[in-house]
Amino acid sequence: MKPITIIGSGLAGYTLAKEFRKLDKTTPLLIITGDDGGFYSKPMLSNAFALGKQPQQLQSQTVEQMAAQLNAHILTRTMVSSINTVTQTVRTNMGEFEYAQLVLALGAQAIRLPIAGNAADQVLSVNNLADYKIFRDRLTQAGDKVNVTILGAGLIGCEFSDDLASAGHTVTLVDPNALPLAALAPVAISQGLQTALTEKGIQLKLGTTASQIYRRDQALHVTLSNGESFVTDVILSAVGLRADTRLAQAAQLHTGRGIIVDEYGQTSASKVYALGDCAQYTLDDGSQNTMPYVAPLMAAARSIALSLSGQPTRIEMKLAAVLVKTPSYPVALIAPAAHVSPSGTWESENSAGVTTSRFFDEDRIMRGFAVAPHSAKSRTTLISELTEAQTTSLASLA
CATH class of the missing domain: 3.50.50.60 (FAD/NAD(P)-binding domain)
Incomplete structure (x- = not known):
């Protein structure tokens, strides 16, 4: 039986594998990674001093532990040289492997x-x-x-x-x-x-x-x-980082700023998906954008796992604030989409030492916000405002 194959063992690849195993305990799962395959959370790298963590302490599980947890075969220190979407094979320095369905969790490269x-x-x-x-x-x-x-x-x-x-x-x-x-x-x-x-x-x-x-x-x-x-x-x-599209381009998948995926997370090739920093998602309004943050990654992993298990599921990108880990001035924000921002304006106010900014498009519809120093209450309030504004906007277009 051909396996579900995931290229990449970062947060995206492993999160998808965990979500898939919640739904399917037995289908063969192959994970191919260029590193040692240990699990760590990449967002923790930029505040490890504040956490009191040495590099070795940031890795929470070894590759052996991940393989056992996921009932997966994990190939470490393995470089993928090409993907053939016709024969459904992946060529590596460790040989060629067939796949039933393939997921690209390739991450991004430092500029x-x-x-x-x-x-x-x-x-x-x-x-x-x-x-x-x-x-x-x-x-x-x-x-x-x-x-x-x-x-x-x-x-x-x-x-x-x-x-x-x-x-x-x-x-x-x-x-x-x-x-x-x-x-x-x-x-x-x-x-x-x-x-x-x-x-x-x-x-x-x-x-x-x-x-x-x-x-x-x-x-x-x-x-x-x-x-x-x-x-x-x-x-x-x-x-900054640039989505890693090299393998996708060589396999003639559609790419832009990232590997272009549809509302299900599928690329332009059948049975090939992408998520995480390498993906360029299709959003509800038809726009496409890379979303190199944890919340979109989690949403995509849950939906793609369902699709891999035979239940095609659209990726639902719920609004979630990006939290900037600067304890001196903690910021929470949802930036307006790139195609909206040129024609809109930010409006800011300061109350009791808290700065709150809202972004309005040319029709006075709220499209983003930022608040600092933020709290759970301020984030929740602003997300509710933004959700209501966008729901009203979509309803007016229906």
Whole structure:
């Protein structure tokens, strides 16, 4: 009997496997992964200092434990070279394997910036647990209190900055935008975050980028595009991730910013699905977007598991706030869809030290929000407002 095959053992791949096993205990399950197959939660990497966790403590289960829990055959350190959707086979460095149905949980690749200098290759990125261990080892080698430069003041860059500063390290945060979290948050929230990070001792160098990195006298010298230079011990790139579409493109699946899937999570090829950071989902309004967050991943895993078990089920993307793990100024937000944001506006208010921003489209329909510092109550209230607004909008179109 051909197995259900999952490529990838990150949060997406393993969550799907767990959901499938709730429905089907016996169908063969094959998981192919390029790493050691241990289970950890990737979102925990950017606040491990706050959690008091060493890299080895972030892995909660070994591959042997996962294989037993899932009644699955897990191939570790195995690289997939190609997928043949006609013969329903996957070719790897460990041989060729047939599949009954295939799920791509390929994740995303860290974006690498073109930076000049003889130490440009010293820039680290953290996209998995192995990367994080290298980063922590580099911090340890540099000493107790390390000068860390982070390139990118988006969600991950801000989270790492706050976490590292809490651990006593000196942090410099560099970003081409005028404010941190500029791509996701409204100005009022970004300004609040900037103030909080600055008060924590983090140096923000905004409106500029790193243009050169040289090693001299055992130190890293960073030159910014505005001409400013400084010395640092460790450099971390957090400029963003790009959905890994390489295998999908080679297999001639439809791709955009990610692997394009329909409302069931199925790709352009029969019996092939995708979810997680690599997927470009089709939403209720017909738009398509990548959604590199935990809540969409969980929703897709539940629905795709049902579809794999013979119960075709549409992915229902319930509204869920993105929680930015910056304890100095915790932010919760649901950003407006990309096709809505150009024609809308943010409106913000401050009450009792809490900034609340709502995004309205050109028809005055609420399409997003941000709140900081957030609470469970404030999130619930705003999600209810947004749900009601979108329900009313969809009803008017019916």
